[in-house]
Amino acid sequence: MNLTVTEILFGILSLMAIVSGISVIFSRNPVFSVLYLIITFFSIAGHYILLNAQFLAAVHIIVYAGAIMVLFLFVIMMLNLNKETEPTKPVWVQFAAVIAGGVLMITLIGSLKGAETITMAQPQNSEIGLVGNLGKVLFSDFLVPFELSSVLFLSAMVGAVLLGKKHTVQS
């Protein structure tokens, strides 16, 4: 069985994503969960690069590992949650949770049973993931959603500031 470099890379990245994803769920300390989630995000960014989506890989690392996870770490440190004494659910609830998630997973994977394995045979356009091409699509076909997302960001910012503000009771 000859494995190409791409297949080996796919295997390593998938294994990294799955193992660190499991560690996110089962580690007791929230800080370690955040760090494992960053590893998962980096391996998903590697998958994007393998799929010729270079722009999305860069944006993924910047947005997720750079912005979102820093936000999570800030909140954990501000709330001083860096301790391992955390209340856990009862054992039967944990058992039921694992069973339910596993059944969903198996259903999704099992629906692929009998489907033919499809690989792209004909040569394809490998330029679609580059900034220039995506920018043309974004600013021609998706111009209105792009502007609407700016409104969404503004409202999210206002909402976050409003929620985070200390409320003083006016008498």
Place this chain on the structure above:
Amino acid sequence: MSAIQIIPLNWYITLSAILFGMGVMGVLFRRNTIIILMCIELMLNAVNLLLVAFSAHHSNAQAQVFVFFIMAVAAAEVAVGLAILMMIYRNTKSTDVNFLNKLKW
């Protein structure tokens, strides 16, 4: 040579299903609100990966723009979610979701 020409699409669907299932498992399994938010991020990422795989398979750039929008929405969602979490912590001195059962019948 793109990975989609070597690796079958089914493997990507399987990987996304596993990641999504792990996200669901984490939401059901943990009581810490921060971990639940992180598992929601994991689910969003599984869907993003699937969209990018389909996009590469069909040589269609629109799916990648869609992933870009999903990332924007995820960033907004996390900002608001963490602000709500701060309010919860300020009022209950805990990040345990089991304290928030006022709307439960």
